[in-house]
Amino acid sequence: xxxxxxxxxxxxxxxxxxxxxxxxxxxxxxxxxxxxxxxxxxxxxxxxxxxxxxxxxxxxxxxxxxxxxxxxxxxxxxxxxxxxxxxxxxxxxxxxxxxxxxxxxxxxxxxxxxxxxxxxxxxxxxxxxxxxxxxxxxxxxxxxxxxxxxxxxxxxxxxxxxxxxxxxxxxxxxxxxxxxxxxxxxxxxxxxxxxxxxxxxxxxxxxxxxxxxxxxxxxxxxxxxxxxxxxxxxxxxxxxxxxxxxxxxxxxxxxxxxxxxxxxxxxxxxxxxxxxxxxxxxxxxxxxxxxxxxxxxxxxxxxxxxxxxxxxxxxxxxxxxxxxxxxxxxxxxxxxxxxxxxxxxxxxxxxxxxxxxxxxxxxxxxxxxxxxxxxxxxxxxxxxxxxxxxxxxxxxxxxxxxxxxxxxxxxxxxxxxxxxxxxxxxxxxxxxxxxxxxxxxxxxxx
Ligand SMILES: NC(=O)C1=CN([C@@H]2O[C@H](COP(=O)(O)OP(=O)(O)OC[C@H]3O[C@@H](n4cnc5c(N)ncnc54)[C@H](O)[C@@H]3O)[C@@H](O)[C@H]2O)C=CC1
Ligand SMILES: O=C(O)CCC(=O)C(=O)O
Numbered sequence: 001x002x003x004x005x006x007x008x009x010x011x012x013x014x015x016x017x018x019x020x021x022x023x024x025x026x027x028x029x030x031x032x033x034x035x036x037x038x039x040x041x042x043x044x045x046x047x048x049x050x051x052x053x054x055x056x057x058x059x060x061x062x063x064x065x066x067x068x069x070x071x072x073x074x075x076x077x078x079x080x081x082x083x084x085x086x087x088x089x090x091x092x093x094x095x096x097x098x099x100x101x102x103x104x105x106x107x108x109x110x111x112x113x114x115x116x117x118x119x120x121x122x123x124x125x126x127x128x129x130x131x132x133x134x135x136x137x138x139x140x141x142x143x144x145x146x147x148x149x150x151x152x153x154x155x156x157x158x159x160x161x162x163x164x165x166x167x168x169x170x171x172x173x174x175x176x177x178x179x180x181x182x183x184x185x186x187x188x189x190x191x192x193x194x195x196x197x198x199x200x201x202x203x204x205x206x207x208x209x210x211x212x213x214x215x216x217x218x219x220x221x222x223x224x225x226x227x228x229x230x231x232x233x234x235x236x237x238x239x240x241x242x243x244x245x246x247x248x249x250x251x252x253x254x255x256x257x258x259x260x261x262x263x264x265x266x267x268x269x270x271x272x273x274x275x276x277x278x279x280x281x282x283x284x285x286x287x288x289x290x291x292x293x294x295x296x297x298x299x300x301x302x303x304x305x306x307x308x309x310x311x312x313x314x315x316x317x318x319x320x321x322x323x324x325x326x327x328x329x330x331x332x333x334x335x336x337x338x339x340x341x342x343x344x345x346x347x348x349x350x351x352x353x354x355x356x357x358x359x360x361x362x363x364x365x366x367x368x369x370x371x372x373x374x375x376x377x378x379x380x381x382x383x384x385x386x387x388x389x390x391x392x393x394x395x396x397x398x399x400x401x402x403x404x405x406x407x408x409x410x411x412x413x414x415x416x417x418x419x420x421x422x423x424x425x426x427x428x429x430x431x432x433x434x435x436x437x438x439x440x441x442x443x444x445x446x
Contacts, residue, residue: 003044005034012053019102021322021347025109026053028351032426033433040437046445048437052112055105057081061151063129065143077148079127079155079163082108085439088159089125090115090375090382092166095144095173097132104128106322107166110346111375113432114368117407120379125161127152133168134288145176153181158189158385164378165194167321170240170285171206190385193378197390202381204396205374210244210319211397212373212404213344214252217315219408220340220363223422229253234313236260237320238284238291241344241371245317246277258308260320261291265308268300312336319344327352334360343367354425361421369407369428376403407431 012026030049037044063075078101081089091111094104104126112124129148133141156163165174174194181191188200195201204211218228231254235242238259246256255271259280268276276298283289295302309316309329316338318325322345330353333341341357342365343349349357349364357364377400384390391399407428414434415427440446 003034003037003049005030008034008049011050015054016102016105019105021102021106022109024351025106025347028354028425029109029113029429029433032429036430036433042441043437046441048440051440052083052433052436053109055080055082055108056084058101059155060101063131063144063148063151065140065147067140068137075129075131075144077127077129077151078104079152079161080104080108080125081155081161082124082126083112083436084123085436085443086116087121087123089161090122090164090378091124091126092128092164093169093173093177094126094128094166095131095133095168096128097130099128099130103322107346110368112436113429114372115375115379116432116435117369117410117428118372118376118379118403119406120376122375122379125163126166127163128166128169133173138172141173142176145173146180149177149180150184153184156181156191158191158382162190162378162382163192164375165240167239171196190382193381195381200381200385202377202384202396203391203393204400205377205381206240207244207247208377208400209241209344209371209374210246211248212376212400213241213245213317213319213342213370214248215373215401215404216365216370216408217317217340217342218252219405220342220365220424223412224363228315231255231314232257232312233315233317234258234308234311235317235319236265236308236324236348237318237345238280239320241374242317242319243277243281243284245319245344246272247274250274250277254315257311257313259291259294260308262320263290264292264302264304264306266291266295266300266302267308267311268298309333314339316341317344318348320348321345322347323350325349325353327356329353330356334362338362341365342370344371346371358423363422364424366425366428368432369411369424372407373400373404376400
């Protein structure tokens with residue numbers, strides 16, 4: 001039985017009409033998996049790819065809550081339980097005005113491959129709501145989280161589905177969600193990751209996605225007999241991933257030139273230092289202010305309504321959101337001599353941008369490999385919860401480093417081209433796929 005890419009995409013489009021982000025993510029994977037399937041009739045005949053592209057279950061629910069003025073507000077909640085072949089569903093929750101089914105299906109689909117690459121027993125899922133915590137009081141965020149969990153609790157559990165944070169869901173939201181789950185179920189279990197360290201969280205989880213991203217970049221550079229020390233780095237975003245990617249870059253001796261938010265970017269020619277970064281962490285995590293305030297305080301350049309990709313750099317780390325780096329941006333990066341682009345965000349580079357990187361032989365690390373450190377340490381949090389134990393910061397950091405090293409090796413194994421160039425996207429897709437496909441074959445037609 002043959003599978004043509006055109007036929008596969010046409011069928012996927014018919015079944016998921018109008019879901020642009022989901023179709024983009026599936027098409028990108030199909031591009032590299034379908035040629036691989038030609039040599040693997042066992043996967044093709046069992047329609048593994050077609051089954052992976054269909055969620056096992058999608059839950060959509062109403063989330064009513066009262067705002068500070070006593071008015072009724074209604075949001076929509078989602079959980080996409082994509083694939084449980086290698087473990088319980090695992091993946092973050094996103095609270096943002098742009099959340100819809102297409103966005104969450106794309107994120108859940110990517111998560112399946114990413115979790116497989118970590119080597120840990122985790123299936124893939126993703127959820128969230130069109131609720132936007134920006135501009136809401138702590139009380140409103142708590143009310144929303146409690147209402148959200150009042151429905152979600154029946155679909156999740158430490159051995160069923162373990163959500164965590166993503167855009168708009170940080171330690172504050174995880175706390176409120178966990179409190180409500182515990183209250184309803186009357187049990188203290190590892191139903192969520194990203195918990196506070198004092199109540200079941202893991203060391204290094206807040207840092208893990210950003211640190212892991214930099215460890216992955218260091219693996220890429222090592223292959224080229226280079227190091228990150230002395231390199232210039234352009235970063236987008238200023239949330240969880242961006243903050244800790246910047247921190248690790250600075251610690252490793254690189255110069256971080258930019259950070260951004262949805263209003264614009266800051267450009268510090270001398271490099272953002274740890275003091276400036278501490279200010280940004282406080283600004284974003286506590287004061288919930290705008291990145292422009294850093295430019296005012298530290299006297300650097302600020303560009304409203306612009307993205308940072310025109311700034312000359314060696315390494316670019318898109319760490320904000322999907323499709324934030326397009327073909328023009330990629331061409332500009334190439335023109336400026338950029339050697340490596342690694343995705344801290346999920347799917348921040350458009351397919352046309354990725355084509356430019358491959359053509360120019362700029363090392364491109366896709367999110368499902370490069371940002372897997374976050375969910376990997378979530379997996380380690382689950383292990384610690386099961387053990388009723390807590391590893392030290394050093395122990396968790398060592399495991400994270402090892403996991404990023406192993407993911408890099410998988411990408412090289414499946415992605416090395418004849419001319420020596422490593423196509424990390426191909427390597428990550430095939431490497432992630434094989435483990436899930438074998439598990440699905442072993443478990444029969446489910
Ligand atoms: N938090 C985690 O552990 C992981 C997060 N990711 C991905 O990393 C990305 C960032 O997530 P977090 O840092 O956790 O979220 P966050 O909520 O802490 O920060 C999000 C950042 O993106 C910026 N942003 C959001 N929408 C934007 C837009 N339309 N234009 C420009 N900037 C925008 C925000 O200003 C903020 O700086 C997302 O794509 C997420 O899916 C991936 C793996 C794990
Ligand atoms: O830690 C987790 O479970 C989720 C992390 C996440 O949402 C992601 O990898 O995109």
